Amino acid sequence: MKRTLFLTALICCVLFSNAQQKTIEYSGTEIDFGTLKSGTLYKGIDQQLVGRNLNIIDIHAAASTEQNLWTLTYQFELKDSILKAEDIWLQLRSNVNAAEVYFNGHLLLNNGRIGNSINTEKNGLNLIRKHISRNILVVGINELKVRFSNYKNKDGAIFRDLAIGSLTGFTHHARTIHTASLLFSGIFLFAIFINIALYFSLNRKKTFLLLAFLFLMNFILSMYETLYWNGLTESISFIHSKTLKAVLEYISSFTLLCIVYFEFGLARKKFILAIVVFVLIALFGDLFSLPMAISLSLIPFVFSCLSSKNDIATKNLIRFSLFLIFFFTFLDDYDLIEGFDFVYLNYIITSIVFKIDLLGMVLFAVMMIYTSAKGIFLEAQKLNAAKLQLEQLEYQFLQKHIQPHFLMNSLMSLQQLVITDTENASKMIEALSEEFHLLTIMTKKKLVPIEDEINMCKTHLQIMSIQQKASYQLTVNGVSGDETIPPAVLHTLVENGITHGYSGNENAHFELTKTRTATGIQYRIFNDSKKQTTPKKTTTGSGIKYIEARLEECYPKKWSLTSKAVDNGWEAIIQLQTNV
Numbered sequence: 001m002k003r004t005l006f007l008t009a010l011i012c013c014v015l016f017s018n019a020q021q022k023t024i025e026y027s028g029t030e031i032d033f034g035t036l037k038s039g040t041l042y043k044g045i046d047q048q049l050v051g052r053n054l055n056i057i058d059i060h061a062a063a064s065t066e067q068n069l070w071t072l073t074y075q076f077e078l079k080d081s082i083l084k085a086e087d088i089w090l091q092l093r094s095n096v097n098a099a100e101v102y103f104n105g106h107l108l109l110n111n112g113r114i115g116n117s118i119n120t121e122k123n124g125l126n127l128i129r130k131h132i133s134r135n136i137l138v139v140g141i142n143e144l145k146v147r148f149s150n151y152k153n154k155d156g157a158i159f160r161d162l163a164i165g166s167l168t169g170f171t172h173h174a175r176t177i178h179t180a181s182l183l184f185s186g187i188f189l190f191a192i193f194i195n196i197a198l199y200f201s202l203n204r205k206k207t208f209l210l211l212a213f214l215f216l217m218n219f220i221l222s223m224y225e226t227l228y229w230n231g232l233t234e235s236i237s238f239i240h241s242k243t244l245k246a247v248l249e250y251i252s253s254f255t256l257l258c259i260v261y262f263e264f265g266l267a268r269k270k271f272i273l274a275i276v277v278f279v280l281i282a283l284f285g286d287l288f289s290l291p292m293a294i295s296l297s298l299i300p301f302v303f304s305c306l307s308s309k310n311d312i313a314t315k316n317l318i319r320f321s322l323f324l325i326f327f328f329t330f331l332d333d334y335d336l337i338e339g340f341d342f343v344y345l346n347y348i349i350t351s352i353v354f355k356i357d358l359l360g361m362v363l364f365a366v367m368m369i370y371t372s373a374k375g376i377f378l379e380a381q382k383l384n385a386a387k388l389q390l391e392q393l394e395y396q397f398l399q400k401h402i403q404p405h406f407l408m409n410s411l412m413s414l415q416q417l418v419i420t421d422t423e424n425a426s427k428m429i430e431a432l433s434e435e436f437h438l439l440t441i442m443t444k445k446k447l448v449p450i451e452d453e454i455n456m457c458k459t460h461l462q463i464m465s466i467q468q469k470a471s472y473q474l475t476v477n478g479v480s481g482d483e484t485i486p487p488a489v490l491h492t493l494v495e496n497g498i499t500h501g502y503s504g505n506e507n508a509h510f511e512l513t514k515t516r517t518a519t520g521i522q523y524r525i526f527n528d529s530k531k532q533t534t535p536k537k538t539t540t541g542s543g544i545k546y547i548e549a550r551l552e553e554c555y556p557k558k559w560s561l562t563s564k565a566v567d568n569g570w571e572a573i574i575q576l577q578t579n580v
Contacts, residue, residue, distance in 0.1 A: 023141060025077040028086050030165030033074045033144065034059075042071040056159045063157035067150055069116060070157070074144040076164070083137055091170045092146075093127045093161035097236050099148040106136040112235065114149045121151045127161075127231030129170055156236045172347065174229045180351035181225035184358050188219035191365040198372055203557075207262045210255055211368055217252040218361050221245060225355070252361075253296035254278060256325075260300045263318065264307040274303045293357065297329040314371040321367040325360035332357035386552060431463045442487035446554060450483040450490075454512070457494045461510070464498055470505040472498070478514035485523075486550035492543045493525045493563075493572045501529025501570055520558075520578035528569040551576075 024031055024038060033039065034056035041050040041059055043066075050062050050070075063070050090101060090108060098112030098121055112124025144164075150156040163170075192215045199208035224244065227233050237244070257278060261271045278299055285292045301322040331337050343353045352359060438456045442448050454476055461472035474494070494510055502508045511526045544561075551559040551574070558577035563570070 023075050032163040034159045034162045040073045043068050060157050064155050067154050069149045072146040080139045088132045089167045090130050091163045095158040096148045097150050097156040102145040103136045118151045123234045125231050126233045126235045153236045176347045176350050178226045178229035180355040181222045185222040188215045191215040210259045214255045217248050221248050256300045260304045266307050293329050297326040321364040324363050328360035329357050428466045431459050435459045447484040448487045450485050453490050471507045474510045476512045486554050489547050497527040521576045523574040526571045
């Protein structure tokens with residue numbers, strides 16, 4: 001009998017000792033119950049005991065085995081001095097479908113709606129904070145009870161934080177985590193708008209569209225972190241946060257690889273090789289225990305180094321920023337910087353270090369904006385130089401048409417006609433006046449109606465017909481009349497045809513033909529000159545330079561000019577790519 005009483009007393013002492021050991025004292029410092037082996041878990045409406053002294057890992061392992069209603073309890077001790085002096089808050093950060101939190105039998109909060117089926121259960125938020133009123137707390141032992149259900153998602157039983165503490169501590173921690181994400185989100189959003197604007201304003205260059213898409217993926221990544229740490233996402237999303245992050249990182253890395261292909265002019269074979277390497281790492285990375293994020297971020301940098309095309313300073317800056325993406329991803333995966341004291345001097349620095357894997361992408365975004373701005377500046381310089389050259393050519397062009405020998409020839413012809421042929425003299429005066437008037441007005445415009453250009457050509461041919469006492473004619477085919485063209489372009493080609501193709505009183509016939517092509521419009525000026533019967537290189541005089549400058553001004557990089565001898569004459573062809 002005595003032995004039985006002794007054993008009973010011993011068991012009671014052990015149980016009392018264990019109970020005392022699992023009771024936690026709150027002294028004003030944050031307590032995360034989930035990290036402690038102090039939880040007791042029950043299941044079902046009748047609260048069948050599942051296990052004692054459990055932490056969050058044990059709780060998830062037990063609860064994720066079946067869909068049910070669960071009850072989790074903790075005990076903690078509270079002294080009178082703390083209860084009177086402190087405002088105590090609860091923080092619940094979880095991937096639990098729905099939960100109710102009680103203190104000493106009093107309901108503190110509902111997060112979602114607990115149910116007994118998929119249809120009756122409603123998801124809550126991933127993060128929720130609530131002030132615990134002093135009225136529901138007691139001096140001594142308090143009980144924290146959490147009821148939750150996981151019918152919609154059997155795996156929805158993950159308590160990341162189940163803590164009591166001060167609101168300042170909770171918000172400071174969240175601010176430390178999401179400050180960098182919020183800052184990076186703003187930078188990515190700015191980069192998206194910039195690249196979309198550049199895409200539509202600079203010839204729809206594919207790289208800008210890919211950059212906008214890349215920064216959109218990273219904006220979603222950063223913004224998700226911001227929303228998550230502010231309790232603005234569901235506790236159980238349609239896609240797991242880790243899965244979402246992994247998918248966005250894969251898409252981001254592949255998009256970056258495509259940007260390298262277009263920006264560096266990578267050979268197609270190398271690009272295909274890069275895709276093969278990317279796919280192999282994505283498929284077999286886990287099998288061979290490869291650091292996925294590091295491996296995927298290394299591929300764009302490596303393949304950017306394989307190309308020397310356009311190997312200028314801006315390309316080297318882009319390569320360097322690609323290296324930074326890899327470097328910061330490496331630092332993040334191996335936590336190589338978080339142990340230094342300077343990391344915790346300021347919450348902003350701490351936040352950036354915690355999100356240092358995105359810092360490389362932010363620097364890449366800034367670098368690409370810089371290189372784009374520099375490219376625009378250089379293009380503006382070239383455009384200004386081209387405009388200056390065009391103004392000089394316009395002056396030379398006008399000077400050429402009013403130079404003394406042209407006036408002398410015209411006046412000498414006119415003097416003779418006044419005596420011998422007053423009718424043609426009158427026509428020549430009108431034609432000269434019209435041509436000089438049109439030249440003076442039209443050459444100051446960027447584009448003119450093609451009808452005005454044709455009229456100016458016909459006026460010039462009329463003058464030459466009278467001077468040379470021959471027939472100079474222009475036939476027009478395919479022109480509808482509503483087209484526009486840079487001024488004096490066709491006029492210059494006609495004038496060149498007269499100068500280099502005819503002499504004396506030889507008749508001349510010109511033919512202008514407009515045709516539609518797959519990429520735009522073609523203008524063909526043909527003359528029946530007999531002097532030039534073998535192909536020659538295009539002339540490079542001021543007339544041709546003027547035409548080229550005008551075409552580049554109006555159709556940058558989307559035009560071509562060829563001039564050559566053909567059967568029965570000479571032709572000049574202007575190709576305009578208006579459908580590209």
